[in-house]
Amino acid sequence: MSTSLTVNGTAHSVDLPPEVPLLWVLRDGIGLTGTKFGCGVAACGACTVQIDGQAVRSCQVTLGDVWGEVTTIEGLGTPDAMHALQQAWVAHQVAQCGYCQSGQIMQAASLLAENPAPTDADIDDAMQGNLCRCGTYPRIRAAIHDAARNLKEA
16 A cells, blocks of 8 residues: 655655554655654654654654654755754754754754744753753753744844
8 A cells, every 4th residue: 555745845655554653654665764763652752753844753653644744854954055953953062972863953943933032941841852862951952042043033
């Protein structure tokens, strides 16, 4: 059974059962490996992507339940034109091991789309479900503030 979905602006047809988690559709079915498997129970945020701009845990959304266009870390920016969050992540040297960073950035992008000038409390609230084993939370918060300022100026 073939299912169609749009990921990062490109239409894809995948021959997978509707109960397959979106995470595995993206990684194994389409070959986009930027979205990471962390826990499989939506507790860590490593697998965060957006569906119609809403941050979701792709390990818990099945292919059959995808309701709109999917955006992954690969679709947020390009190597020639990184998204403001990606630029801020680099400038603040957020990534250490880097494993959680695609989920962190996708969650932060959803936050900034809803709230272009978040406070520390807003950031902490929005990002609380995204875990970082390296503990770079202060850098993450600073990068989000920086990206918000840069997006406002653009």
